[in-house]
Amino acid sequence: MQLCEFTQLELPAALRVGRVHSVDSMGAVDGPGLRFVVFLQGCLYRCRYCHNPDTWDRRGGEERTVAELIAEMRAYVPYMRASGGGVTVTGGEPLLQADFVAGLFEEAHKVGIHTALDTNGFAPRERAAPVLDHTDLILLDLKQLNPEKHRALTGQSNELTLAFARYASDRGVPLWIRYVVVPGWSDAPADVEALADFVQGLRGVERVELLPYHLLGKHKWEAMGIRYTLEGVEPPTQETMDRIRAQLERRGLKVT
Numbered sequence: 001m002q003l004c005e006f007t008q009l010e011l012p013a014a015l016r017v018g019r020v021h022s023v024d025s026m027g028a029v030d031g032p033g034l035r036f037v038v039f040l041q042g043c044l045y046r047c048r049y050c051h052n053p054d055t056w057d058r059r060g061g062e063e064r065t066v067a068e069l070i071a072e073m074r075a076y077v078p079y080m081r082a083s084g085g086g087v088t089v090t091g092g093e094p095l096l097q098a099d100f101v102a103g104l105f106e107e108a109h110k111v112g113i114h115t116a117l118d119t120n121g122f123a124p125r126e127r128a129a130p131v132l133d134h135t136d137l138i139l140l141d142l143k144q145l146n147p148e149k150h151r152a153l154t155g156q157s158n159e160l161t162l163a164f165a166r167y168a169s170d171r172g173v174p175l176w177i178r179y180v181v182v183p184g185w186s187d188a189p190a191d192v193e194a195l196a197d198f199v200q201g202l203r204g205v206e207r208v209e210l211l212p213y214h215l216l217g218k219h220k221w222e223a224m225g226i227r228y229t230l231e232g233v234e235p236p237t238q239e240t241m242d243r244i245r246a247q248l249e250r251r252g253l254k255v256t
């Protein structure tokens with residue numbers, strides 16, 4: 001909770017401060033319509049394919065207030081309305097700055113802006129709850145359902161993420177599930193069946209977005225002096241993507 005240094009009371013939503021990596025004023029891939037996309041700093045996963053390792057450090061980025069960002073996005077409201085868009089907060093992992101995101105979404109709702117949270121779900125329920133109070137859509141990244149493979153791929157357990165998914169489902173927040181297909185790491189038929197099993201148990205899943213692994217972020221790892229451990233792994237073939245899509249569709253899921 002962010003407190004006022006004078007009163008020691010919780011800061012009003014507009015005054016809360018977040019560490020922001022960057023913004024994209026007209027994003028078109030992180031939720032419906034045209035979106036003002038806010039990339040937040042900090043992530044506790046270490047996905048081997050991460051294309052934004054420069055967002056990992058919680059101390060990086062620039063401090064911005066909710067009020068500043070709302071003022072900046074106001075210019076784009078007509079485009080959001082015309083396209084059915086809104087604001088998306090992504091990262092990094094936005095739930096590491098839950099107070100800030102809750103404040104940003106609360107203020108966005110006051111001016112009629114649709115809110116989407118792009119998250120890996122790695123946060124306890126009590127931290128996520130205030131954010132979900134003002135969230136219209138969750139883009140939930142499920143990396144792997146198999147616990148050992150998940151830890152090998154991301155460096156973390158998937159328990160919190162799966163609990164978050166069930167909590168969001170119980171609260172009735174619409175969900176778009178995102179799944180990155182990495183050859184040898186998440187493309188096995190059994191991996192896809194486990195994904196389908198889990199997703200079928202959730203309410204409110206509107207679609208599953210299949211994202212092919214790509215190498216576009218690799219240069220950032222090199223620039224940051226971090227060893228890239230998926231060296232030699234190529235993007236999935238069209239055949240693999242088609243097979244996974246068919247597998248999920250056979251289970252009654254809408255795939256995009």
Ligand code: SF4
Binds near residue numbers: 045053
């Ligand atoms: S959760 Fe996202 S930001 Fe965090 S390491 Fe994975 S891909 Fe990168």
